[in-house]
Amino acid sequence: MSVQDREAFLAGLHVGVLGVDDPRHDGGPLLVPLWYSYEPGGLVAIETGRKTQKARLIREAGRFSLCVQDEKAPYRYVSVEGPVVSIEDPLPPVEREALAHRYLEAENAAAYLAANHQQLTDDILVRMRPQRWRTADFSAFAAEFDT
Incomplete structure (x- = not known):
């Protein structure tokens, strides 16, 4: 993907899969689906509970990865990895509301925010600067078989 295409794709509405190094039990990374936000040229933002295993591992590693994909053909994905550049504690209410409205219709977002207020x-809020990008767009490949 071009820089513009990959940034537009990442800015689109997808559930991301966060990956962060997890040295416990000699295992692989912790992988967790989550909501995120991103504007082209900007930072990836995620939210999580301050005392979660995910938050602890992100703080220890100082970086994380995020992968998003299209689950329908023609398949595409963008994966970004980079350093944490800020952690805002507590999560600013405006960020919480924006993320809920990004993923839910207005009425459902309001209900979600009210039900999960506590x-x-x-x-x-954790912000990461995308440093490494990996992408694939199988549109051209799929077009060869679309006759």
Whole structure:
């Protein structure tokens, strides 16, 4: 993908899969699906509970990866990895509301925010600067077979 295409794809509405090094038990990385936000040229932002295993591992590693994909053909994905550049604690309410409205219709977002108000007060906002990009777009490949 071109720089413009990969940034537009990452800015699109996808559930991301966060990956962060997890040295426990000699295992692989911790992989967790989550909501995220991104504007082309900017930072990836995620929210999580301040006392979660995910938050602890992100703080220890100082970086994380995020992968997003199209689950329908023609398949595409973007994976980014980079350093954490800020952690806002507590999560700013405007960020919490923006993320809920990104993923849910207005009425459902309001209900979600109200129902999870107490839990969401325990969240932090983590921002990551994309440093390494990996992408694939199988549109051209799929077009060869679309006759």
